[in-house]
Amino acid sequence: MALRLLxxxxxxxxxxxxxNLSSAAAPAQLSDFDVxxxxxxxxxxxxxxxxxxxxxxxxxxxxxxxxxxECMGYVRDIFKYIGAxxxxxxxxxDPNADNDDDLKYAITTIKRNGVxxxxxxxxxxxxxxxxxRNVALRNELDMYAYVLHCxxxxxxxxxxxxxxxxxxxxxxxxxxxxxxHESVKGVIESxxxxxxxxxxxxxxFAFEFAKKNGRKKVTTVHKANIMKLSDGLFLETxxxxxxxYPELEHNDLIIDNxxxxxxxxxxxFDVMLMTNLYGSIVSNVVCGILGGAGIHSGRNYxxxxxxxxxGTRNTxxxxxxxxxxxxxxxxxxxxxxxxxxxxxxHADLIKAAVDKTINEDHIMTPDLGGQASSTQVVEAIIDNIxxxxxxxxxxx
Amino acid sequence: MKxxxxxxxxxxxxxxxxxxxxxxxxxxxxxxxxxPAEIGISTLQSSSPEGRIKxxxxxxxxxxxxxxxxxxxxxxxxxxxxDFETFFFxxxxxxxxxxxEDVVNSIARNKCCIKGILATPDxxxxxxxxxxxxxxxxxxxxxxxxxxxxxxxxxxxxxxxxDCIIIREQTxxxxxxxxHESVPGVVECxxxxxxxxxxxxxxxxxDYAVKMGRKKVTAVHKANIMKLGDGLFLRSCEExxxxxxxxxxxxxxxxxxxxxxxSNPNQFDVMVTPNxxxxxxxxxxxxxxxxxxxxxxxxxxxxxxxxxxxxRHIFSGAVGKNIANPTAMLLCSANLLAxxxxxxxxxxxxxxxxxxxTDGKVRTKDLGGQxxxxxxxxxxxxxxxE
Numbered sequence: 185m186a187l188r189l190l191x192x193x194x195x196x197x198x199x200x201x202x203x204n205l206s207s208a209a210a211p212a213q214l215s216d217f218d219v220x221x222x223x224x225x226x227x228x229x230x231x232x233x234x235x236x237x238x239x240x241x242x243x244x245x246x247x248x249x250x251x252x253x254e255c256m257g258y259v260r261d262i263f264k265y266i267g268a269x270x271x272x273x274x275x276x277x278d279p280n281a282d283n284d285d286d287l288k289y290a291i292t293t294i295k296r297n298g299v300x301x302x303x304x305x306x307x308x309x310x311x312x313x314x315x316x317r318n319v320a321l322r323n324e325l326d327m328y329a330y331v332l333h334c335x336x337x338x339x340x341x342x343x344x345x346x347x348x349x350x351x352x353x354x355x356x357x358x359x360x361x362x363x364x365h366e367s368v369k370g371v372i373e374s375x376x377x378x379x380x381x382x383x384x385x386x387x388x389f390a391f392e393f394a395k396k397n398g399r400k401k402v403t404t405v406h407k408a409n410i411m412k413l414s415d416g417l418f419l420e421t422x423x424x425x426x427x428x429y430p431e432l433e434h435n436d437l438i439i440d441n442x443x444x445x446x447x448x449x450x451x452x453f454d455v456m457l458m459t460n461l462y463g464s465i466v467s468n469v470v471c472g473i474l475g476g477a478g479i480h481s482g483r484n485y486x487x488x489x490x491x492x493x494x495g496t497r498n499t500x501x502x503x504x505x506x507x508x509x510x511x512x513x514x515x516x517x518x519x520x521x522x523x524x525x526x527x528x529x530h531a532d533l534i535k536a537a538v539d540k541t542i543n544e545d546h547i548m549t550p551d552l553g554g555q556a557s558s559t560q561v562v563e564a565i566i567d568n569i570x571x572x573x574x575x576x577x578x579x580x
Numbered sequence: 581m582k583x584x585x586x587x588x589x590x591x592x593x594x595x596x597x598x599x600x601x602x603x604x605x606x607x608x609x610x611x612x613x614x615x616p617a618e619i620g621i622s623t624l625q626s627s628s629p630e631g632r633i634k635x636x637x638x639x640x641x642x643x644x645x646x647x648x649x650x651x652x653x654x655x656x657x658x659x660x661x662x663d664f665e666t667f668f669f670x671x672x673x674x675x676x677x678x679x680x681e682d683v684v685n686s687i688a689r690n691k692c693c694i695k696g697i698l699a700t701p702d703x704x705x706x707x708x709x710x711x712x713x714x715x716x717x718x719x720x721x722x723x724x725x726x727x728x729x730x731x732x733x734x735x736x737x738x739x740x741x742x743d744c745i746i747i748r749e750q751t752x753x754x755x756x757x758x759x760h761e762s763v764p765g766v767v768e769c770x771x772x773x774x775x776x777x778x779x780x781x782x783x784x785x786x787d788y789a790v791k792m793g794r795k796k797v798t799a800v801h802k803a804n805i806m807k808l809g810d811g812l813f814l815r816s817c818e819e820x821x822x823x824x825x826x827x828x829x830x831x832x833x834x835x836x837x838x839x840x841x842x843s844n845p846n847q848f849d850v851m852v853t854p855n856x857x858x859x860x861x862x863x864x865x866x867x868x869x870x871x872x873x874x875x876x877x878x879x880x881x882x883x884x885x886x887x888x889x890x891x892r893h894i895f896s897g898a899v900g901k902n903i904a905n906p907t908a909m910l911l912c913s914a915n916l917l918a919x920x921x922x923x924x925x926x927x928x929x930x931x932x933x934x935x936x937x938t939d940g941k942v943r944t945k946d947l948g949g950q951x952x953x954x955x956x957x958x959x960x961x962x963x964x965x966e
Contacts, residue, residue, distance in 0.1 A: 232823065233780045235787045237724065238878075238885030238919060239691050242787055267921030271791050289825060296783065296823045 231488060234298040241525050244293040244300040245272040249279050250499035252303020254507075255514035258562045259301070262515065265566055268522060268530045273297065277317065279306035287317050291324050300491040301521050303514070304499045315362060318497065322355050327486035328382055329389045330355040332467045332495045339543035340475040340552050349470055350399065350455045352390040353463025354418075355484060357382050360460045378414040378459065383421040389485070390422075390457040391429045402426065404436040405458035405466065418459055443469060464497075471496045476551050478510025481517035483524075490524050492517040507557045510549040512538060515565070537568035633920050636686045636693035637664040641672055642894025643904035644696025650906035650957040651694065651913045654932075657961040660917065660925050665690065671712040672699045680712070684719045687884055694916055695888040696909070699896070709757035720886070722879040723751045723777065724784045725858065727890035729845075729865040732874055732907070733938045735947055742869050744848040747788060748858025749781040749813075750879065755855045773809040773854065778816035784880070785817075785852035786824045796828040796849040797821070800837045800857050813854050834861075841865055866891035873905025873946045876912045878919075885919050887912040902952040905944040907933060910960060932963040 235242035247253040256274075263270060273293055277286040287305075294300045305317040330353040336346055363375035387404075394402050404422040408415040419436055426434035437445065439462045445452065446469050458466060471480050480495035494513035503509050515538060522531035541547050547564040548554025556564070639645040655662060665686050667678040687693045700711045716722070725748040731741055758770040782799075789797050799817040803810040814831060821829035832840070834857045840847060841864050853861055866875040875890035889908045898904045910933055917926035936942055942959040943949025951959075 232820070233783050235783070236882045237784060237787070238880040239883050240919075242791065269921070273790055292823050292825065296787070 232296055235296060240269040240271055241299065242271045242273055242297045243521065243525075244290065244297045244302075245274045246290055246300060246302040246305060247274065247276060248303030248499070249306035250304065250501040250504045251509035252305075252499070252514075254504070254509060254558065255494075255511050256301070256303060258511045258558065259514055259518045261562060262534060262566060262569075263518070266530055266533060266569060268527060270522070270525070270527075272301075277305050279308045284315075284317075284320070287320060291321060294321075294325060294489055294491065298489055299521060299524060300489070301514075301518055302491055302493045304493070304497050306499055306501075319360055319362065321491070322484060325484075325486050325489045325491070326356065327484040327489060327491060328354060328356050329386050329485045330463060331393065331483045331485065332470075332480060334467075334470045334474055334480055334495075336474055337479065337539075337542050339546055340479070340548070342473060342475055344450050344473055347450050347470070347474060349450065349453045350393065350397070351463060351467050351470065352386065352393060352455060352457050353467065354382060354386045354459050355463075356460075358414075358460035376411070376414055378417050380417060380421060383418045384425065387422040387425040387457060390455060391425055391432060394432050394455045395429060399432070399455050401433040401435070401454040402429075403442075403453055403456045404434070405439050405442045405456055405462050406436060407439050407462075409438060415459065422457055439465075442466065446470060447473065468496050476510075477513065478549065478551050479512050479516070481513055481520055483517075483520050490521075492521045492524070507559060508550055509558050510551050511558050511562055512542070512549075533569060533572065534565070536572055537565045540568045540571075541565050632661040632663050633692075633922070634663045634665060634690045635916065635920075636683070636690050637666045638669045638683065638693065638695040638698075639666070640696025640894070641670050641699035642697060642896045643898050644698075644894065646899075646902065646904055646953055647906045647909040648694070648696050650953060651909050653957050654910060654929060654960055654964070655913070658925060658928060658964050660922070662917075662920075662922075664694075669712070669716075670698060672701060677712075680715055680719065683716065687720055687886065691884050692916060692920060693884065693886040694909075694912060695886050697889060697892045697894045699894045709759055711757075714755055714757060717750055717879065720884055721751065721881045722884065722886055723749060724781055724880045725750045725862075725877060726788065726880065727862045727866070727875060727877040729862075729869055729875055729890065731869050733934060734940045735870040735874060735937060737869055739845050739868055742845045742865070744845065744865060745788065745792065745794065745850045746858060746862050746865060747781065747785040747850065747852045748862065749777060749854050750858070751855075752777050753855030771806075771809055773812050775812060775816060778813045778854075779820060782817040782820040782852060783823075785850060786820055786827060789827055789850040790824070792850075794827070794850045796830065797824075798837075798848060798851045799829070799831045800834050800851055800853040800861060801831060802834050802857070804833060810854065817852060837861060838864055842868065863891045871905075871946050872908065873944065874907045874911075876908050876915055878912070878915060885916075887916045887919075902954055903945045904953050905946050906953055906956055906960075907937070907944075928964055929960070932960045935963040936960050 245256055247256045260272065275286070275290045275293055277290060305321070307317045332351040332353070334347060334349045334351065336342065336344070336348070357377045357379060359374070359376045361375055361377040363377065364372060366372050390402055404419055406415040406419045408419045422436070423434070426432070439458075443466070446466065450470065450473060456466065467482070471477060474480065477494070477496040477498045477500070482493055482495040482497070484491040484493070494517055500509055515534065519531045519535050519538075522528075522534070541561065541564045542552075545564060545568070546554065547556045547561055549556055549558060549561055637648060639648040652664065667683050667686065668676055669683050670677045698713050700713060727746045727748070729746060730743045731737065731739070752772045752774060754769070754771045756770050756772045758772070759767060761767050785797055799814055801810045801814045803814045817831070818829070821827070838861065841861065845865065845868055851861065862877070866872060869875065872889060872891035872893045872895070877888055877890035879886045879888065889912065895904055910929060914926045914929040917923070917929070936956065936959045942951045942955050944951055944953065944956055
């Protein structure tokens with residue numbers, strides 16, 4: 185961008201060199217303030233070939249904190265059991281470390297593998313230069329769209345039935361821009377950044393997604409009545425993009441009304457498009473309606489990379505190691521991953537076994553009202569995989 | 581209430597098989613009578629015989645058919661759920677050879693293949709410069725050749741505990757088959773190096789090192805002389821190394837590498853090389869641990885894997901004499917089984933080979949014994965169950 189401007193202005197070459205030099209030397213003496221405010225978020229990507237050899241894929245696995253490692257263990261058990269052609273490269277990130285070395289390495293592995301399965305990563309350090317690792321991961325990989333598929337499991341007792349909502353959330357900017365400062369003592373400003381380009385990208389993604397999956401309606405969630413410029417831009421952009429998809433219905437809803445509608449009549453929603461913070465809230469609301477944090481899985485997409493994780497991004501530190509954590513969310517994330525890699529056979533098989541375990545056998549962890557431990561649920565899923573194989577039951 | 585462990589294993593085997601198989605029914609050379617086939621899970625992939633794994637088999641020239649027969653014997657004895665689709669494929673017997681497209685289609689469908697060695701004549705009858713091997717590789721884009729050179733127990737050699745993996749680019753470089761005589765008496769042979777393929781093989785090598793839990797990758801080159809061609813290869817490796825900060829990366833000139841390989845082979849871990857250097861280093865390293873008869877290799881594309889011997893010699897002097905060493909081919913078959921997720925079978929075969937070698941009673945001629953190929957195969961079969 186800067187270069188293009190320079191070229192337009194026809195700056196003398198020796199001057200141009202000076203400009204380049206100063207920007208190249210800058211990272212060495214960045215202060216905390218600079219790190220927060222002057223690091224460009226969107227980076228140019230040099231693509232490397234994906235790790236796909238002899239029909240097998242390499243995938244980065246970030247177990248994260250809390251219940252992450254045990255859930256990853258269950259996923260690996262199931263994958264090993266059915267022989268999924270995936271090789272995991274496991275990267276542990278030390279939550280207490282005061283530097284970003286592990287995280288940088290994790291990001292590097294995702295860049296070369298292309299796909300990642302992750303738990304929620306803890307960031308215990310509160311130093312200003314240590315950013316939230318989950319946010320840093322998304323920003324660094326430029327994963328601008330987050331997709332959460334919230335679908336009722338008939339076997340889970342909930343207040344509302346037959347919900348089938350796709351939540352699509354802008355994942356890299358908005359309230360999560362992490363631009364905060366104390367302008368005058370006692371006055372903190374936090375910037376919410378909405379850009380036309382990122383709004384356009386995520387809106388385009390949402391409508392393409394709806395079209396591809398045969399959906400009928402896209403609802404944009406916003407607060408443009410108060411934040412007339414920022415949310416206004418987001419809303420305007422989605423309205424403009426909607427014109428390119430006349431076959432899809434498009435409406436918009438203010439976030440507060442949206443939350444009320446969600447808990448009273450959630451069946452009216454189909455695909456929902458929203459900015460970052462609203463997405464975080466709405467996805468937790470919907471997951472709560474459908475049985476809690478332990479079931480649904482989320483997908484982060486950029487132009488080049490995909491990261492799969494449990495839907496509500498909770499660490500679950502309190503129940504770690506007690507064998508009561510619900511493994512379904514992570515297993516669903518692994519199913520999403522297999523589908524992304526094109527291993528539909530294995531994905532369908534695990535999916536069918538999970539559905540049967542919950543909806544027919546009613547083997548569930550306590551958070552869904554069941555009695556089973558985590559390992560019992562996993563055992564039951566593996567038994568169901570066997571069953572589908574043995575009795576020639578069609579699972580499609 | 582739950583199924584027995586055995587039933588589960590059987591079931592698992594079948595399931596694993598099913599993802600590899602989605603083609604037409606092939607020639608079933610390894611038959612089973614009471615095997616898992618009886619359970620029958622044909623709904624999954626209706627076209628495959630009960631979810632077994634199908635694998636293309638190319639016996640090749642020279643002693644290839646004898647060695648492949650040894651593999652089939654072992655598979656039969658161990659009751660391994662793999663069906664072979666056999667093709668006679670040869671450059672020196674062009675009239676009998678199956679057409680290239682058939683072989684390529686079969687491998688592309690089955691996604692795995694076990695292959696003997698194809699003889700390549702020193703001159704071309706037709707004026708065509710590409711060998712059959714090269715055509716097969718190019719057609720399937722089998723760009724990465726992996727040779728795992730590892731000292732075997734009780735195999736006499738000058739060096740102990742050699743354990744290195746040599747990864748070779750095999751679709752470009754000196755093997756471009758672009759040669760011409762520009763002026764009478766002046767022949768030019770083009771060596772092609774491209775950034776895309778160099779990056780691809782470098783990434784493959786690093787990814788393989790990560791997967792196998794290795795520590796170091798060595799790039800072998802001759803960039804001091806071929807500054808542009810090998811320079812590009814070397815730069816691609818250097819660039820790729822930056823993505824793998826936890827692996828050590830070093831570079832070595834091919835002549836020095838050859839010397840180091842014969843004097844101190846233990847310093848090497850994973851090596852990545854362009855085409856011709858890889859061929860030479862492969863053979864050099866194979867010689868260190870017991871020769872062509874004991875080193876297994878494999879070639880990979882994005883979708884397929886072809887398992888073949890690490891050092892490709894047809895050993896035509898031994899044809900029909902029943903003296904060739906089947907160890908390499910059996911190791912290839914074990915690697916194949918591991919690749920298609922039949923790890924228990926793979927371990928079983930590897931353990932059996934190790935046991936036979938450790939006992940040292942049955943040794944083929946190349947390892948200083950007097951036993952025949954058949955003796956060795958039978959010894960392996962006997963050790964399978966122990």
